[in-house]
Amino acid sequence: MTFDDIKALLLDKFGDQVIIGEEKTGMQPALLVEASQIVSVCRELRDNPSTYFDFLNLISAVDHGAEANRFSVVYHITSIPYQNFITLKVSVENDRSLNNLPVVPSISSVYRTADWHERENFDLMGVYFDGHPDLRRILLPDDWEGYPLRKDYKNAEYYKGIKID
């Protein structure tokens, strides 16, 4: 199945409210998905016998620059039986304050590997994955403040009262 076939299949099932568009700038075209529906799209891709996208390669959260106020989450999924590959993208608006994180539904109920990937993205980029079973920080200490991979992240001057040079 080519990218266009998969897009047609998903459009047929979910309509253009969910499959918002596509991005074909590079060598790997990406499908833009409405953030709130990402779980059902992933489940459909995984369970449909003509796609079988059963292997989640990577989840990457992207910060589109300090002025943009927009975060994306990119999913790379492989179909082992068909040796096929697809990129899904969701994007959410957010005002970058630390009390109001961008929220994306967690797909860890579809792919168990998403558990740690989502924890990592929550830890470093500050994207909150709603419905995740155990969304703790994974790489940084539990008491870390801020999300280091954000473009507007400033290095802390003090760590627990100790000045950092």
Add this chain to the structure above:
Amino acid sequence: MNYNSALEGYYKKIADAATEDMILNMGPQHPSTHGVLRLEVITDGEIVKEVIPHLGYLHRCFEKHAESLTYQQTIPFTDRMDYLASMINSHAFVMGVERMLGIDKDIPKRIEYIRVLVCELNRIASHLIAIGTYGIDIGAFTPFLWCFRDREHITNMLEWASGSRLLYNYIWVGGLFYDLPVGFEERCREFVEYFKPKIVELNELLTDNQIFIDRTANVGILPLDVAINYGCSGPMLRASGLKWDLRRIDNYSAYTEIDFDIPVGKGEMGSVGDCWDRYKVRVDEVEQSLKIIEQCLDRLQKELKRTPDFDPRAKMPRKITPKAQDYYMRAEDARGEIGFYFMTDGRTEIPLRVKARGPSFNNLSVISEMSKGVMIADLIAILGSIDIVLGEVDR
């Protein structure tokens, strides 16, 4: 919204653990955790009830480095991810950048073959550590020394080619640091001839050792559907019985023209996907890597012979500014699928976003699932068979 609710839940779970349960910290400074990994084990007597892995002790934020440096400057950082197979890391990263630039078809054949040669040498070295340290985890000391003795030849050769023993910075975007030194091919052939009987010895010593089989066969069985759902790749996935090797699936670099088999777990001693199978797949992969090395040497000594005017840096771009795009590059590491996701804006030499997928990170995530209800001693056997490198789990 309370973003700490999961953390509070975790604290509560540890605090409310039943009195007959014991909470045991395995690591971070424990020799059989292969680095600084802490496994918080909730045990009932000698039975493991739950394993909670704690990572991040070796976190250096590779991604932040990669987003503030140019592509060429990032290559040494990729070496430090999986420090036992650094060549393959930088090969994957470099191939990704080359494809974004559109110069991947212009790389001279000799360079492609040298890259595959050094990558496979590095894969053997990495698997030798996996095999040797696994022996030590189980209690066999000799194989460890034998593996390190043979690995020493490889590190010496790679030092000769690149200048360092572990972190090479040898494969560059569009070329190589230097051509192979004069006499490298001959030395490499000597090593292959020396090493072939050593695998037979290693098999006699460890693979068919009854004590080793008793400790590993039918232990830590990983069914294929669980392996796929948890994103396991590399020897982990192949030991569960699936022929999935990105060197064949994606056919990158010179692997298109090279003939090799993909070993899979067959459950010879126990069930498919047990610890022994994972170990055996690595031993078989060492043999296949030797086969690949021999084919590379054949080509490098005949039609792709070194010429005095050959410049491995001839195709290197002066300025690396890929046009605005996203690209996910994946390659077969010694531990599984290593991937780099690039997002570029087309204006600067610095990528907008780089995300690395570490194979050990995904392979390790399955440990809580695999080790439910096993004995503590088997937990060590399971962890050793996953063959993690913490430099890449934590990045």
